[in-house]
Amino acid sequence: MTKRLALIDMGTNTFHLLVTEVTEQGQLKELYKTKVPVRLGQGGISSGAIAPEASERALRTLRDFRKTIDEFGAQTVRAMATSMVRNASNGERFVKDVFEQTNIEVEVIDGAREAELIYYGVRAAGVLNTDSSLIMDIGGGSVEFILCNQHKIFWKQSFELGAQRLMDKFFTQDPIPAESITAEKAYLDERLQPLSEAVAMYKPTNLVGSSGTFDTLCDIDAQRKGDMSRATATPPASVLSLPDFYEVHNELLTKNHDERLAIPGMLEMRVDMIVLASIAVDFVLQKYGLQEIRVSAYALKEGVLHQMLAGQ
Known part of the structure; x- marks a missing residue:
């Protein structure tokens, strides 16, 4: 039944x-x-x-x-x-x-369980293969990082560095000034030491963004190119090229709240936090030399669903 x-x-x-x-x-x-x-x-x-x-x-x-x-x-x-x-x-x-x-x-x-469930959700979207990938899930309170491939998790950790926390700390002017961007990246560099050590060990080749911010970045990129298909349905798996990411990223950094809100594809609920989240994505790409961004529309709830179906 x-x-x-x-x-x-x-x-x-x-x-x-x-x-x-x-x-x-x-x-x-x-x-x-x-x-x-x-x-x-x-x-x-x-x-x-x-x-x-x-x-x-x-x-x-x-x-x-x-x-x-x-x-x-x-x-x-x-x-x-x-x-x-x-x-x-x-x-x-x-x-x-x-x-x-x-x-x-x-x-x-807890953060470890959250990271694990995100992994199962992302895996269900079909964005992982045998390569070593770095999953990044940016929430308002925490950010989860998972080093993995389609078969297993190598390493995972949750950091209390979500976009709302970063916003409270670094978003003092709008548009965000260069010194705040530098300060956020220095803060991430210091707080993400355990991730840096794990990346050196497992050598991921690509970044997999899990829903949220990454879905919105893809929506903005698609609408910029005149592709309206994502407005009706978000595909489980997408690819965002680095040049396309940086076009959107640079636009987010130079506009204020109202100007960002006017960007086609922007969601009002993300209009400010996406600035801090995008800086974090830029930091991870540059710091770890990642050459590709894959995006999973599936995250925590899909992970829970697939674990339930698997009887776990």
Whole structure:
């Protein structure tokens, strides 16, 4: 018999809901998908607590998600919370509030598990092969790096260096000044020492960007070339050439908020954070000499889904 599953990824910036049906043959049929800019980290990420306004936005969104889940009749609901909730002094209280108001049990996952689930999601998108790849997933609170190929994970780590944290630290003027770019890169160089050591050992040849920022970079690149196909459906796997990435990157650095918002393909929820995220991508490409960017539209929730189907 078919069964319906709902997956919720409660990120620091964005909440995602995926409702899917598994047929008797074990095939997946996507029924509903949405993302909401909850900004759970806004006003509290630097002080280590979820702000009241952010908590209310999150609870309102999850009440809406609950209605949608019930409308589709999903029997199983899996909700994962990541960086903001796991680090917040009031994270446990928030999880209790969610359960009381929505009957959704939230799993607060640690950084290592988050990285592992992202790997399974990216692998399902078909962007990995036998080459050594470096997956980068830029969230609002944390960034996950996974060194891997299609068969296995060699190394993984989550760093609390997400775009909201970088924004609070370095985005003091708009457009971002050259000294802030330099400061962010120096900060990343210092904080990503463990990654640098692992890269030296496993020698990845390409960067695999996992959803979020990377999807938006691809959307902007496609619309710049007059390709509107991504506006209706995002393919699981894409390629973003380095020259194309740098065209978009340089545009992001020289424009202010309103000018960035006017870029075709830009999402309002990413309009500021994408500046800090793009600088981080540039840093990783240059530091580790990576010559190719592949993009996976699949990430954490798809990883959870494929692990569930595999019975893990």
